[in-house]
Structures are given as C-alpha cells and as structure tokens.
Amino acid sequence: MSSPSEPAEPARAPTGVIHDLGYRPYAGPRLGERAVAWSFFLTGLRNTFGLGRSGRSKVLPMGLFGVMLLPALILVGVLVQAKDLLGLDAQIVPYSTYPLTTQLLISVFVAAQAPVLISRDLRFRTITLYLARPMRRTVYVLVRLASLAAGTFVLIASPLLLMYAGGLLADLPVGRETTRFFGAVVGAALLAVLLAGLAALVSALTVRRGMAVAAVIVVLLVSYTVVASIQGISVATGNETVGEVAGIFSPYTLVNGVQHYLFDSPRATPAPPSSDAMGLLYVAAVVVMAGGSVVALIARYRRVSP
C-alpha cells in the first residue's frame, strides 16, 4: 500500500486489466499411487524435522539433531588432530556404541516427532481427508511409519557418517572402517525401524499429544534402565544367560546385540549374545518386534472410522 505522502502515479492510464477467469478445470497429468505415496513420504520426512511446519516446531528436532552431531564432531576433531599424540588406531567410540551413548537424544526425538505424524491426523480427524483420497488405508499407515523411521535413521546415522569421514581423514584402515561403518548403518536402520514402530504404535493408541510424548519416553527409557540393571546384576552374579535374554526387551540393547552377533561389533552392553542360538534369538526378536508393531498399527487404523 502506498502512503499518502508519496507522489501520485504518472497520469498514464493503467494498461493491465485483471480478468476473472472463472473456474478453470484441470486437464494436466494425474499421478499414480506410487508417486502420491512418495510425495506423502517426503512430506512426512520433512515434517519430522519441522520443515514445512511452523518455526517453533523446528526448534526441538533441529536442536536434537545438532546436539546429536556435536559429540561426533568432537570425537572426529580429537581423532584427526591427536591421533599420533594419543596413539589411536581406531575410532575413540565405536560406531555401534554411539547410538547407545546418545540414546536419550534419540528417545526424545522419536517421542516428540511420532505424535506429529501419527496422533495429529487422528486428533484433528484429518485422517478422513486422506482416506477420502485414492491412497489405501494400509499404504497410509506404512508411509507414515516409513517417514518416521527414515527421520529417525537420519538422526542416528548422520553422526556415524561424520565419524566415518573423520576416520578416513585420519588415515584409519579404509577396509576395516568401511566394514564397521556398514554394520553400524544396518544397526542404525534396524534401531530406527524398531523405535519408529514402537513410538508410532504408542502415539496411535494415545491420541493426546502430551500423553503420547510422555508414554513413548517412559517406554523407551524404563525398558532400557530395567534391562541395563538386570544385565549388570546378572553379570555380577555370574548368570550371563539371564542378562542376554533380558537384552531382548530394549530396542537399544537388542540392536546392539544383533550388531555384535552379525558384524562382530565391539560390545556396548555387559551381556551381548554369546552363542549362535542367542544371536539368532536376537535377530528373530528384531523381526518379531518390527513386524508386530506394523501389524498392530494397521489393526489399530482399521478401527478408525472415516
């Protein structure tokens, strides 16, 4: 808007005319189920980091992402600068241990972002608008879960990538680092799927956002604390098997155990699986837990009335 003090427009009459085009039908291309699901996935992934949402909702996920990278950055700095001084020939903190060390950040991230993707549509009943569109109900559930898992994976794997790059810069053996990094990335993917599945399920059951956040944090932290205590006691008292079985009941110790068993990663828990049978049990537990949360989530959404 121009202020009154500004000089008047030149006397030349305006030449542009605004036409009311009326309603224009759409004759352009319409994308298929896959393209729609992909676009839905990308929107969900962006939303987990607050992108495409209000400025306030970027603070927590972006902050956590930054804090998550910070220790890796310091470790890389020390490794590159003081490798010879300290006589280091491997990563200061193993890749597979990093997610366990930073698990509080990961848990808070998943707990805060799962309701954004899952509870929001249920609470505002926006889900009706999705169901009234071509996407099938099951695809909706799977894509939402995939967005959350991918967001969590980015959070867990980014510092590992930073450490890997730092390791190569510091002239650590390339072959060995690559193998370890690969195992850690698989572990990060498994952990992301497990955490996303659990958090999504809890969020879908508790529609209120605050409740969902608290419930997810409680489930993840309490399960880890209990498992870690049992493992500590069992190792101290010589009953390792009890500790190994207990490790199944927290996603963090479970995935770490799988990494130890499959990729021979350094142990980060007192009682990783020590036998083939226990290792296979761990792998089976991952499959059951991931599959179970997907099945339960789909069952939950079947009861959502449009």
Added chain:
Amino acid sequence: MAVIETAGLTKQYPSVTALDHLDVEIGEGITGLVGANGAGKSTLIKILLGLVGATSGSARVLGHDVATEGPEIRALVGYMPEHDCLPADVSASDLVVHLGQMSGLPYAAARERAADVLRHVGLAEERYRPMGGYSTGMKQRAKLAQALVHDPRLVLLDEPTNGLDPSSRDDMLALVQKVGHEFGIAVLVTSHLLGELERVSDHVVVLDSGRLLRASATTEFLHATGSLIVEVQGRPDADRLLGQALVDAGLTARPAEGQLIEVVVADERTPDVVRDLTVDLGLGLVRMQERHQRIEDVFREGGAGSVQPV
C-alpha cells in the same frame, strides 16, 4: 449417465439399519439429500466413497463399483466431511496444496489449483494463517476448497451449512450453487434443513430411516397448489372485507397465515376478480402470488419423522 446409482443398497450395523434396500439414481447438477439426523445420509456418502462396505446391494459412482473400485472413485470425487477435520497448526494454503498432491496432482499444479479454489471459496489473505484461529465459516470454506482442489467430477458435501450463522449459511449455499452450476461439477449435498435445499438443488432425494421416501426434481416438490395468496391493506379489517367480497362473488376464499387470504383459482379470470374487488372496496393490493408447496409439506404427507423445517 447417472452419476450415482444404487440398487438394493443395505447397511446393517449391529444395532441399527442405516440403509434399507435403497434404490436411487442421481444425475448431474445439484442434488439435495434430505433426512433427519440418523436417516442414513452420512452412511450413504461413506459407502459411495468406498470407505465403508455395504451389507448387501450395490452402488456405482461415475460408472465405478464402490465395492471394488474405491481408489478410482476417490480420485474423481471430492468429499467435505460433516465433522471438523482441519489441523490447527497448518495454514489452509499448505493443507490444500498437500491434499491436492495426495489426490495425484504434481506439486506445481497443486499449488496453482489450491490458489484458484481458495480464491473461489473466498479465503483471501487468511489462507496463510494457521486454521486453528479460523471462524466456523472460514473452516467450512477451507473444507470445501480441499474437496475441490483436484477438480473432481462429483463432490459430496456432508452438511456444509452446519453450525453457520444465517449470513454465512447464505454464502455457503451460494458457493454450493456456484460449484454445481458454474463449475459444472455434480454435487450431492446433505442437510437436515429443508429450506436450504429447496433454494439450491435441482433434485431432492428424501431419506427416512434408511429408506427412500421420495426422489424427484425440486420443481416437482414445489409445484403450484392451485391457489393464490393475497395481501391487502388500507383498513384494519381489510382481509375480512375482501374475503367476504370474494365469497359473495362465488369464489372459495379462506384466511391464511397472518393477514393473508388464500383464494382457490377457479379459472384464469380469478386474479382479475380479486384485483377488481380490491379496487371496489378502496383497499390497497400489496401482493398476489401463486401458492407453492414447500418440501416440508412432502414430509408431512410422507409421514417422515423429525425433520426440521426452516
């Protein structure tokens, strides 16, 4: 071609029969779906979208079977739900663009279409604000916009005027009329308020307890009843004077609501007789019009339950 056709459509919930062997055919233009709360309107819409399975019977929407071709139908149909369904922390613009993409539009096209439909429904600058702060009228407009963003061939509007004040209701009805007549999109609009549908729809389908009570053109509902409504003034007892004069002239006349007189039309000269008698009595003729039946009269005849006339 019929836009919607159902044959023996039945939906049985554990404790209630929502639809009972419904046979109905709905064409282009605006069709009003009338019925009391619980008459089965929303259930019918959900079945037509392929979201709820029918217990028995069949239905086709735009030539697609609702039981097997739900996704195809939902790509061609827009749906405006009755209940609140807008996230509070998203702007109307963002939501409509996103839902356009979810209906298969590429991003650029979805943005253009969203801007277009938001303009058509009358959301201007406020489209960039989070919808949590919207009035009911603005929310209804946003809900309508998301139903139109993918240029559907049919829109199902479930109680679009619910919760609106009289002037917003008029605006919404004008929008519904615009969608049906200017945009050329077939409209099925439900309401439990009869007067609304009388004004905007070309056809009316009346549901009662899941059964079809009547389906026909709105004009047939509103056919002339064969009598005139006359209003005169000039003296306090003007209506009684004229009424007596009409009866003396051999016409059938009776007092109608208020100060009005209802005159049965005997032949084409009847209006002239009314006019001349009014002049003879020195009264002023305020109005003389054909009396039309209203949709709610159909309900009285049909014995339908608790439908609220406006």
